[in-house]
Amino acid sequence: MISIRSALTSAMRSLPLVALAAITMGAQPKPTVPAKVPPAAAAAVAGGLIDINRATPAELEGISGIGKAYAAKIVGGRPYANKAQLVQKNILGAALYEKIKDRIIARQ
Structure with a gap:
């Protein structure tokens, strides 16, 4: 049986470092969609x-x-x-x- 901790560790290893840092620091990553111009x-x-x-x-x-x-x-x-x-x-x-x-x- 897989523990929750090992499942989370495995999932976090597959994330890019920027997303991982944002998750662990509690910050939301900024969207990369350009602002709309009227x-x-x-x-x-x-x-x-x-x-x-x-x-x-x-x-x-x-x-x-x-x-x-x-x-x-x-x-x-x-x-x-x-x-x-x-x-x-x-x-x-x-x-x-x-x-x-x-x-x-x-x-x-």
Whole structure:
């Protein structure tokens, strides 16, 4: 007959050391599942570029030179066929557009 102690010892030998340490210390191992990103945020910030057609005003304000007023103008002028329409529609000045054009995209 197998004792409970020998059964536990046998079971614990088959566990990875991290799980064994967590069990013996009373800690729960952290899940390795990545945190979910809201679809809107994922669409607005895809590939490091901020999509001016989907970004929230807060995401737009994260771009250097874009404050609340410009963010509101960008959101109010949607949709954009391309990012150059920010200048064509008089949403941004040419100098500011040149400064941020490499950080934005206009996806359809």
